[in-house]
Amino acid sequence: MLHFSELHRQGEARRGQILLKRGVIQTPIFMPVGTFGAVKTLEPRDLSSIGAQIILGNTFHLFLRPGLDIIELHQGLHRFMGWRGPILTDSGGYQVFSLAKLRRMDESGVLFRSPFDGSEVFLGPEESIHIQKTLNSDIAMVFDDCTPYPAAWEQAKVSMERSAGWAERSKKAFEGSENALFGIVQGSMYPMLRERSLKSLIDIGFDGYAIGGLSVGEPKDQMNDIVKRITPQLPRNQPRYLMGVGTPQDLVYGVACGIDMFDCVLPTRNARNGWLYTSTGVVKIRNRKYRDDLRPADENCSCPCCSNFTRAYLRHLYKVNEPLCARLSSIHNLHYYLNLMERIRNSIERRSFDRIMQEFDVSPTYWPSEIEFEGDSWNTVTIRSNNQ
Amino acid sequence: MLHFSELHRQGEARRGQILLKRGVIQTPIFMPVGTFGAVKTLEPRDLSSIGAQIILGNTFHLFLRPGLDIIELHQGLHRFMGWRGPILTDSGGYQVFSLAKLRRMDESGVLFRSPFDGSEVFLGPEESIHIQKTLNSDIAMVFDDCTPYPAAWEQAKVSMERSAGWAERSKKAFEGSENALFGIVQGSMYPMLRERSLKSLIDIGFDGYAIGGLSVGEPKDQMNDIVKRITPQLPRNQPRYLMGVGTPQDLVYGVACGIDMFDCVLPTRNARNGWLYTSTGVVKIRNRKYRDDLRPADENCSCPCCSNFTRAYLRHLYKVNEPLCARLSSIHNLHYYLNLMERIRNSIERRSFDRIMQEFDVSPTYWPSEIEFEGDSWNTVTIRSNNQ
Numbered sequence: 181m182l183h184f185s186e187l188h189r190q191g192e193a194r195r196g197q198i199l200l201k202r203g204v205i206q207t208p209i210f211m212p213v214g215t216f217g218a219v220k221t222l223e224p225r226d227l228s229s230i231g232a233q234i235i236l237g238n239t240f241h242l243f244l245r246p247g248l249d250i251i252e253l254h255q256g257l258h259r260f261m262g263w264r265g266p267i268l269t270d271s272g273g274y275q276v277f278s279l280a281k282l283r284r285m286d287e288s289g290v291l292f293r294s295p296f297d298g299s300e301v302f303l304g305p306e307e308s309i310h311i312q313k314t315l316n317s318d319i320a321m322v323f324d325d326c327t328p329y330p331a332a333w334e335q336a337k338v339s340m341e342r343s344a345g346w347a348e349r350s351k352k353a354f355e356g357s358e359n360a361l362f363g364i365v366q367g368s369m370y371p372m373l374r375e376r377s378l379k380s381l382i383d384i385g386f387d388g389y390a391i392g393g394l395s396v397g398e399p400k401d402q403m404n405d406i407v408k409r410i411t412p413q414l415p416r417n418q419p420r421y422l423m424g425v426g427t428p429q430d431l432v433y434g435v436a437c438g439i440d441m442f443d444c445v446l447p448t449r450n451a452r453n454g455w456l457y458t459s460t461g462v463v464k465i466r467n468r469k470y471r472d473d474l475r476p477a478d479e480n481c482s483c484p485c486c487s488n489f490t491r492a493y494l495r496h497l498y499k500v501n502e503p504l505c506a507r508l509s510s511i512h513n514l515h516y517y518l519n520l521m522e523r524i525r526n527s528i529e530r531r532s533f534d535r536i537m538q539e540f541d542v543s544p545t546y547w548p549s550e551i552e553f554e555g556d557s558w559n560t561v562t563i564r565s566n567n568q
Numbered sequence: 569m570l571h572f573s574e575l576h577r578q579g580e581a582r583r584g585q586i587l588l589k590r591g592v593i594q595t596p597i598f599m600p601v602g603t604f605g606a607v608k609t610l611e612p613r614d615l616s617s618i619g620a621q622i623i624l625g626n627t628f629h630l631f632l633r634p635g636l637d638i639i640e641l642h643q644g645l646h647r648f649m650g651w652r653g654p655i656l657t658d659s660g661g662y663q664v665f666s667l668a669k670l671r672r673m674d675e676s677g678v679l680f681r682s683p684f685d686g687s688e689v690f691l692g693p694e695e696s697i698h699i700q701k702t703l704n705s706d707i708a709m710v711f712d713d714c715t716p717y718p719a720a721w722e723q724a725k726v727s728m729e730r731s732a733g734w735a736e737r738s739k740k741a742f743e744g745s746e747n748a749l750f751g752i753v754q755g756s757m758y759p760m761l762r763e764r765s766l767k768s769l770i771d772i773g774f775d776g777y778a779i780g781g782l783s784v785g786e787p788k789d790q791m792n793d794i795v796k797r798i799t800p801q802l803p804r805n806q807p808r809y810l811m812g813v814g815t816p817q818d819l820v821y822g823v824a825c826g827i828d829m830f831d832c833v834l835p836t837r838n839a840r841n842g843w844l845y846t847s848t849g850v851v852k853i854r855n856r857k858y859r860d861d862l863r864p865a866d867e868n869c870s871c872p873c874c875s876n877f878t879r880a881y882l883r884h885l886y887k888v889n890e891p892l893c894a895r896l897s898s899i900h901n902l903h904y905y906l907n908l909m910e911r912i913r914n915s916i917e918r919r920s921f922d923r924i925m926q927e928f929d930v931s932p933t934y935w936p937s938e939i940e941f942e943g944d945s946w947n948t949v950t951i952r953s954n955n956q
Contacts, residue, residue, distance in 0.1 A: 216888045217881070223892065224876070246859070246884040253860055254878065262876040471634070472641055488612070488650040492641065493605070496634040496648075500604045503891050504611065 182319070182360035182387040184419045184440075188529050192412055192438035195528035198419050200318045201358065202258075202266045203233070207419065207440040208524055210431065210517045211236045211268060213448065216245065217261040219514070220448055221507040224263040230483060230515040231522065234266040234318070236443045240275035243311050244294050244301070256316030268443070269317035271308045271350070271364075273324040274392070274424070287342065289323070305346040309353035309361075319360045321390065322350035327368045329397045336368035344380040351384050360387035362421060365410060368393060369402050374410050388419035391439075395425045404433060411437040428457060428520055432540040435524050435533070447517045451509035454498050457516040463491065465509070470495045483515035484508075570707070570748035570775040572807045572828075576917050580800055580826035583916035586807050588706045589746065590646075590654045591621070595807065595828040596912055598819065598905045599624045599656060601836065604633065605649040607902070608836055609895040612651040618871060618903040619910065622654040622706070624831045628663035631699050632682050632689070644704030656831070657705035659696045659738070659752075661712040662780070662812070675730065677711075693734040697741035697749075707748045709778065710738035715756045717785045724756035732768040739772050748775035750809060753798060756781060757790050762798050770803065777802045778809035779827075783818075792821060799825040816845060816908055820928040823912055823921070835905045839897035842886050845904040851879065853897070858883045871903035872896075 181201050188195040198205040212219045212227060215238045219227060227235060237257050254260035257267055276282070280292035280301075289304020308323035323346050327339040343366045354361045363381035367373030374391075381389060391410055394403045407422060411434070414420045421441035422434045431442050447457065456463040458478035463470070465477070476486035477494060485494075485508040497505035527533040537543070569589050576583035586593040600607045600615060603626045607615060615623060625645050642648035645655055664670075668680035668689075677692020696711035711734050715727040731754045742749045751769035755761030762779075769777060779798055782791045795810060799822070802808045809829035810822045819830050835845065844851040846866035851858070853865070864874035865882060873882075873896040885893035915921040925931070 216884070216890055218885060218890050218892045221891045221895070223872075223896070225872070245888055246880070250860060250880055250884065253862060253880065260878075260881055260884075262881070472638060474641060484611075484613070490642065490648075492634065492638055493648055493650070496604070496638065497606060500629075500633055502604055502606050503609045503894065504606045506891065507609070507895070508611070 181358055182419070184388070184417060186416065188531075190528050190531050190533045191436065193435045193524075193528050193533050194438060194440065195525050196419070196440055198440075200266045200360070202264065202318055205233045205266060206525055208431075208435045208521055208528075209233055209441055210521045211441065211443040212514050212517075213238075213443055213445045214261065214263075215241050215445075217242060217257065219510070220452065221503065221510050222514075224261065226511060227263070227514070228265070230511060231518045232265070232514065234268060235263060237261075237267050237269045237315060237317060238272070238275060239269050239308060239311050239315065240272035240279070240303075242315060243272065243303075244296050248311060248314050252314050256314070258316065266318040267315070268319040268441075269312045269315050269321065270423070271312070271321040271323040272303055273308070274326045276303055277326050277328070287345065289346075305349035306353045309350050313354070313357055313359075317359060319362060319388070320354065320357070321362050322347040322364055322386075324364045324366055324392055326396070327366055327393050329368065329393075331368045333370060333373075336370055336373055340367045340373050340377045344377060347381055347386075348384050351386070362386055362388040362390050362419075364390045364392040364423070365414075366393045369398060369406060371406065371409050374406060375413065378410065378413060382415065386418075388421060388441075389414040390421035390423050390441075392423045394422070395430075395444075407434060407437050407439070411439055414438070428517070429540045429542060431517070431520065432524065432536055432542045435528075436537055436542055442521075447513035448510050451513040452506045454505070454509065455513075456494075456509055457513050465491065465494050465498050465505075467495075477509075477512050478516070481512065481515065481519075483512050483519075485512040485515075569746055570807075572776070572805060574804065578916050578919050578921045579824065581823045581912075581916050581921050582826060582828065583913050584807070584828055586828075588654045588748070590652065590706055593621045593654060594913055596819075596823045596909055597621055597829055598909045599829065599831040600902050600905075601626075601831055601833050602649065602651075603629050603833075605630060605645065607898070608840065609891065609898050610902075612649065614899060615651070615902070616653070618899060619906045620653070620902070622656060623651060625649075625655050625657045625703060625705060626660070626663060627657050627696060627699050627703065628660035628667070628691075630703060631660065631691075632684050636699060636702050640702050644702070646704065654706040655703070656707040656829075657700045657703050657709065658811075659700070659709040659711040660691055661696070662714045664691055665714045665716070675733065677734075693737035694741045697738050701742070701745055701747075705747060707750060707776070708742065708745070709750050710735040710752055710774075712752045712754055712780055714784070715754055715781050717756065717781075719756045721758060721761075724758055724761055728755045728761050728765045732765060735769055735774075736772050739774070750774055750776040750778050750807075752778045752780040752811070753802075754781045757786060757794060759794065759797050762794060763801065766798065766801060774806075776807035776809060776829075778811050778829075780811045782810070783813045783832075795822055795825050795827070799827055802826070816905070817928045817930060819905070819908065820912070820924055820930045823916075824925055824930055830909075835901035836898050839901040840894045842893070842897065843901075844882075844897055845901050853879065853882050853886050853893075855883075865897075865900050866904070869900065869903065869907075871900050871907075873900040873903075 183199040186196045196207045284291040305323040312320035324343040363386035367377045419440045422439045454465040459480040470491040473491035571587040574584045584595045671679040693711040700708035712731040751774035755765045810827045842853040847868040858879040861879035
């Protein structure tokens with residue numbers, strides 16, 4: 181079950197909500213990534229306390245460990261990990277290619293060696309959907325063939341067409357589920373392939389549409405170009421999800437193009453490496469200059485980390501390898517991301533999203549060239565994208 | 569400032585309270601160990617939520633990292649680590665011998681190489697007290713010479729006398745502080761040396777008395793023998809602290825002998841190794857039999873770990889090296905220890921502590937042989953120790 185409503189719009193940016201069985205998600209939204217049934221170092225109550233509305237689980241990882249039987253005993257991922265809100269699961273497609281040693285790949289799916297115990301495992305659309313049904317995620321993703329970067333046109337086309345076929349089989353395998361299923365637009369860096377991919381997906385019909393295969397090594401401009409061209413073509417009356425992206429600036433850019441949902445490991449991975457996102461830029465907490473810095477990580481932040489601890493303390497924890505450092509930094513960085521999304525939602529309601537775009541150097545020049553500006557205010561503009 | 573009141577007594581076991589500048593501590597109490605300015609993986613709010621009243625900080629570690637200047641900038645350890653309750657600091661004596669490479673030791677103190685950067689560092693009574701004054705701990709400990717085990721009588725005697733001299737210098741260096749200072753009884757496994765040590769300390773006069781130099785490799789019976797003989801001789805009107813001990817059974821035994829305060833790394837260290845204390849014994853969470861176990865770690869526990877997660881989930885986290893496992897296990901084990909102390913406190917008030925002794929196999933036979941039992945109830949007995 182999924183119902184999407186667009187509540188407000190400013191340019192292509194939209195403020196919406198997604199109604200799911202387990203609650204309502206206010207969009208645009210960022211989803212913290214809980215690979216192995218936990219957002220690293222954090223409990224579900226930590227996630228709730230910083231405003232997480234929906235989290236992401238990894239099908240590939242959970243299938244291999246702890247294995248489906250254990251998840252099934254818990255009646256799904258929610259009870260297993262103690263998170264009562266909505267969960268989106270990826271299909272495992274991306275991980276099969278990035279983490280496993282491939283053995284064979286054909287139309288039926290992918291045979292690979294488990295990176296954990298070396299055993300042979302097969303994953304195809306039917307298997308991925310079966311796993312996601314068992315995880316009982318509120319939003320499942322179709323199994324897709326993740327095109328490597330760079331890819332020649334012919335290679336990208338074959339890969340995209342395979343993904344389209346797998347999307348159809350995923351939809352069929354998903355029949356009978358009460359949860360939602362999203363299609364994934366592939367097609368590498370070729371807008372025409374992307375558009376063909378989208379058309380096939382719309383013909384099949386999904387509860388939402390994602391843009392996949394980005395942030396895989398391509399230059400930022402190329403990624404932005406695809407997002408800018410493709411997003412406005414995704415159906416308006418359904419959620420739009422940009423997979424695996426990205427930096428705070430990427431999120432602002434994505435929203436400006438009409439994206440509703442994001443996920444990325446950046447805030448938590450960077451936290452573990454001592455990179456803290458703040459209102460005045462990145463703080464690399466290991467730096468010696470923070471040794472005696474009594475300010476919180478971010479002076480304009482109200483998160484549990486910034487309310488209680490100094491940069492000097494965080495740096496000390498980092499230097500002595502205290503696991504609490506990764507935890508506090510993860511809380512702070514996720515709070516930063518979730519708070520940014522909340523600011524974005526509020527700004528779209530108040531028609532002041534252009535100010536956040538300015539703040540993050542997402543200038544109108546990144547915009548489809550067809551946008552007409554009235555005066556210097558971006559927010560009264562009607563966008564006519566040449567892709568629609 | 570420190571004021572101790574004994575509120576209830578059952579045999580030698582006593583239920584008291586310690587009034588400190590930063591709050592009242594209900595005794596008997598267990599103090600979680602926060603070596604580097606953090607109880608590993610936990611925030612102060614976690615400690616409060618499971619009933620921690622006072623925590624322990626390590627002078628040796630904090631002196632070396634982050635260094636005194638950083639602590640001083642925070643006006644002490646409390647603000648540095650964000651813990652508002654009372655803190656006890658050890659003197660660094662034990663760590664100097666167990667962790668550092670000794671360079672020279674004489675009456676003035678100990679010259680050693682920092683295990684972190686190899687630099688030469690000197691620590692004597694004056695230095696230790698200066699550090700503890702800067703840490704601004706509510707309870708400081710005298711700098712002592714920790715006698716290794718085993719030690720011949722003569723070696724133990726020399727070491728004990730050195731500790732006695734250092735205790736006097738510690739007291740003198742502590743003058744002017746508003747906080748409390750405890751003496752430490754040494755003397756290895758020789759009751760007569762222990763008694764002489766105690767006499768010197770009482771002559772100097774402290775706010776409380778600790779038994780040190782135990783749990784250093786000696787057989788349990790020998791440790792128990794020292795605790796049983798020495799504890800009742802410690803002044804009744806002041807707190808008694810058994811340093812670095814121990815297992816849940818050790819705590820029950822110590823309380824039965826008249827101890828008020830304990831600290832130990834066992835609950836947190838064991839947590840990180842996947843050992844969970846439960847009402848039905850130790851659960852080694854890595855064991856395969858917990859793979860599909862839907863029960864909480866302890867079915868009779870109300871801690872945040874047991875309220876939300878199954879053994880199967882904890883085992884999964886352990887197997888995938890998720891840091892959340894150490895955190896949840898630390899919360900559970902510390903809750904177990906703190907809850908045990910609360911049960912002990914309540915039981916002494918209700919004169920039913922003998923039932924907890926039975927539960928932990930601390931039988932009256934461990935008791936000074938002079939104890940007379942009326943019927944089979946231990947709680948009506950007057951103890952006449954041959955040490956008094």
